[in-house]
Amino acid sequence: MVETETQSPTPTAAATPGQAGPLLAIRDLEVGFRSGDDEFRAVNGMSLEVRPRETVAVVGESGCGKSLTALSIMGLLGPGTSLPDAFVRGSMRLATGDGSEHELVGMRSREYDRIRGSVLSMIFQEPMSALNPLFTVGEQVVEMLVRHEHMPRRQAWTRAEVLFEQVGIPEPRRRLKAYPFELSGGQKQRVMIAIAMSCNPRLLIADEPTTALDVTIQSQILYLLREIKESFETSVLFITHNLGIVAQFADRVAVMYRGAVVEFATVQEVFKAPRHPYTRMLLDSHPGESLRARAGDRLQAIPGTVPSITTDIDGCAFHPRCPYVMPLCRTTAPPERIDASGHTARCHLEVIPDAER
Amino acid sequence: MQSAEREVVARVERLKVHFSVDKKKARKGQQGGYLRAVDDVSLDVRKNEVLGLVGESGSGKSTCGRALLRLNEVSGGRVFFEEEELTTKSRREMRPLRREMQMIFQDPNSSLNPRIRVGDAIAEPLRINRIGTAAEQQARVEEMLDQVQLPREYLGRYPHQLSGGQKQRVSIARALITRPRLLVADEAVSALDVSVQAQILNLLSDLQQRLGLTILMISHDLSVVRYFSDRVAVMYLGRLMEVGPVDEVFARPAHPYTRALLDAIPVPDPSRVNIAQPIRGELPSPTAPPSGCVFRTRCAAAIPACAATVPELRHVSPDHQSACLLAPGEEQAR
Numbered sequence: 001m002v003e004t005e006t007q008s009p010t011p012t013a014a015a016t017p018g019q020a021g022p023l024l025a026i027r028d029l030e031v032g033f034r035s036g037d038d039e040f041r042a043v044n045g046m047s048l049e050v051r052p053r054e055t056v057a058v059v060g061e062s063g064c065g066k067s068l069t070a071l072s073i074m075g076l077l078g079p080g081t082s083l084p085d086a087f088v089r090g091s092m093r094l095a096t097g098d099g100s101e102h103e104l105v106g107m108r109s110r111e112y113d114r115i116r117g118s119v120l121s122m123i124f125q126e127p128m129s130a131l132n133p134l135f136t137v138g139e140q141v142v143e144m145l146v147r148h149e150h151m152p153r154r155q156a157w158t159r160a161e162v163l164f165e166q167v168g169i170p171e172p173r174r175r176l177k178a179y180p181f182e183l184s185g186g187q188k189q190r191v192m193i194a195i196a197m198s199c200n201p202r203l204l205i206a207d208e209p210t211t212a213l214d215v216t217i218q219s220q221i222l223y224l225l226r227e228i229k230e231s232f233e234t235s236v237l238f239i240t241h242n243l244g245i246v247a248q249f250a251d252r253v254a255v256m257y258r259g260a261v262v263e264f265a266t267v268q269e270v271f272k273a274p275r276h277p278y279t280r281m282l283l284d285s286h287p288g289e290s291l292r293a294r295a296g297d298r299l300q301a302i303p304g305t306v307p308s309i310t311t312d313i314d315g316c317a318f319h320p321r322c323p324y325v326m327p328l329c330r331t332t333a334p335p336e337r338i339d340a341s342g343h344t345a346r347c348h349l350e351v352i353p354d355a356e357r
Numbered sequence: 358m359q360s361a362e363r364e365v366v367a368r369v370e371r372l373k374v375h376f377s378v379d380k381k382k383a384r385k386g387q388q389g390g391y392l393r394a395v396d397d398v399s400l401d402v403r404k405n406e407v408l409g410l411v412g413e414s415g416s417g418k419s420t421c422g423r424a425l426l427r428l429n430e431v432s433g434g435r436v437f438f439e440e441e442e443l444t445t446k447s448r449r450e451m452r453p454l455r456r457e458m459q460m461i462f463q464d465p466n467s468s469l470n471p472r473i474r475v476g477d478a479i480a481e482p483l484r485i486n487r488i489g490t491a492a493e494q495q496a497r498v499e500e501m502l503d504q505v506q507l508p509r510e511y512l513g514r515y516p517h518q519l520s521g522g523q524k525q526r527v528s529i530a531r532a533l534i535t536r537p538r539l540l541v542a543d544e545a546v547s548a549l550d551v552s553v554q555a556q557i558l559n560l561l562s563d564l565q566q567r568l569g570l571t572i573l574m575i576s577h578d579l580s581v582v583r584y585f586s587d588r589v590a591v592m593y594l595g596r597l598m599e600v601g602p603v604d605e606v607f608a609r610p611a612h613p614y615t616r617a618l619l620d621a622i623p624v625p626d627p628s629r630v631n632i633a634q635p636i637r638g639e640l641p642s643p644t645a646p647p648s649g650c651v652f653r654t655r656c657a658a659a660i661p662a663c664a665a666t667v668p669e670l671r672h673v674s675p676d677h678q679s680a681c682l683l684a685p686g687e688e689q690a691r
Contacts, residue, residue: 030527061551061553184640186639215413215577216621216636217413218621218623218636219635220635223634223635230526243625244624247625248627281552282552283625286580286582286625287581289580292604293407293585297584298554298559299558299584301556302552303551303556312687315579326371339471
């Protein structure tokens with residue numbers, strides 16, 4: 001299990017010489033909402049980095065803060081957005097490619113407008129709600145090109161057609177004139193990808209982009225994203241609850257629980273030798289290929305549910321559900337431990353004891 | 358139909374459920390007049406088994422499950438429940454049978470009334486069917502609560518005070534309180550997080566074995582179906598493509614659609630990354646299904662004959678049938 005540890009954990013990142021630094025480095029991110037005098041933190045000390053051309057998956061169950069993290073990277077939280085009561089603290093440093101680095105936390109909205117779409121872009125779970133129903137999909141791609149690339153409209157239409165072809169939309173010229181409602185879910189997600197890639201972003205944030213799709217269409221979209229990521233040399237931050245997609249698609253994976261990353265390593269490491277009990281239980285709760293209910297096989301369920309963000313938990317946030325809980329876990333939040341390969345875990349245990357299953 | 362060694366609890370024979378979507382075209386018998394949600398499906402659910410019914414959206418799997426309980430009007434074919442034909446029964450005649458067949462749904466938020474307390478929700482089927490005295494009903498409700506592993510103090514709670522998994526436990530308790538002989542679970546764990554999904558699957562599995570339940574499990578999640586079912590039926594665009602024992606179908610899928618579906622599951626194992634070109638195309642409109650085999654427009658192995666003939670189910674092994682003109686293995690040669 002150690003044979004890969006001497007190499008760089010992410011071959012794609014290593015393949016880009018001279019760009020050793022991360023593209024995006026998130027440190028101690030806190031995202032939450034103010035309600036009167038109270039503050040609720042949904043993301044609580046989250047740290048993560050994405051290297052150039054790397055795919056990092058963020059996995060976790062509902063309410064773990066993965067989507068809020070994505071929205072905060074995109075600058076879609078706080079004053080002037082549709083969620084004005086939200087706050088974002090900590091640090092998110094983005095390298096824009098021209099050698100300069102930008103702090104995203106506290107960035108002015110005018111500056112954000114320049115990088116959103118061009119350096120950062122995002123696709124969502126529900127393409128229907130992300131597309132404007134009143135404009136043809138072609139107009140929506142063209143708008144991006146005109147706005148960010150300052151392209152003349154005629155040229156933008158030609159470029160839009162090329163993009164549609166690249167994302168596998170049949171009869172691209174005709175489809176440019178379609179309204180969102182005329183397209184299937186899979187086609188709409190392809191349009192979203194075309195819009196997201198139109199300005200050659202360095203980081204694509206994909207928030208559950210296939211969750212609303214059928215499994216055969218999901219496999220088409222994942223196949224497309226893999227192609228797109230290669231041809232555009234883009235980094236991808238892939239937010240999902242689907243462990244299969246993580247294993248198939250990501251280079252590294254961050255496992256989130258209650259607003260923080262509890263484990264971060266290459267997918268090979270995490271799936272083969274998880275270091276956090278939550279990660280291991282999450283992996284084991286998936287109905288594996290050889291398990292049969294009829295044969296008496298039982299799935300590893302995680303007892304209880306994720307506690308609401310309005311309840312404070314002392315010590316490790318996972319301790320009320322953890323089968324390996326020790327007195328220390330109830331009082332002290334575990335520090336982030338990192339090994340030589342860069343595998344990090346936030347747990348007081350050095351090694352998870354073997355579960356008696 | 359195939360002679361099963363085991364007693365059949367419920368059966369559909371050449372079931373058709375067509376919804377009229379365009380009255381004018383429907384009257385003239387033109388294409389586009391009807392949405393053929395279920396077309397010519399024959400299937401049986403055997404005693405004490407879990408039959409998984411899988412397919413993508415629009416495959417007709419939910420409509421098929423609802424038709425089995427006669428929650429849908431049937432356009433053709435026959436539905437049997439323990440040798441009684443349901444298709445000819447009136448609403449009134451159906452009523453005493455209702456308690457024998459229950460259903461749980463995907464979203465407990467919409468299947469539980471927000472203004473009805475847990476205890477009353479679970480007791481409702483008993484009250485409607487006038488089963489037992491009030492005291493007996495109360496005892497039965499408490500027993501069900503134990504069965505689904507919810508503490509007694511939940512009896513007085515409202516659905517909004519429960520988590521998603523707890524709500525689904527209430528739905529299960531309510532469905533099982535009349536001791537049904539058939540339970541249809543329509544995407545019962547699909548809305549749940551994987552750790553909670555595991556809790557509910559474990560619970561359903563315990564109940565299934567302890568109470569000897571017969572379950573039709575409708576799901577789009579093949580991993581869940583593989584884990585939970587004894588047999589699996591695969592539907593596509595209203596038609597049954599393949600049916601057989603779960604181990605056999607997953608290990609040796611006979612129908613090209615089943616194979617495509619299995620290939621599309623993202624395997625949670627980074628050492629088995631699948632970078633193969635996935636199945637092409639999208640689901641055709643169910644108001645204008647392709648002629649012949651409905652899957653032929655997306656099938657890599659399609660031959661001209663597929664457009665002309667609707668393939669009948671053929672045996673590939675004693676209990677395993679597939680509706681493909683090509684013998685299994687034949688299409689792999691392309």
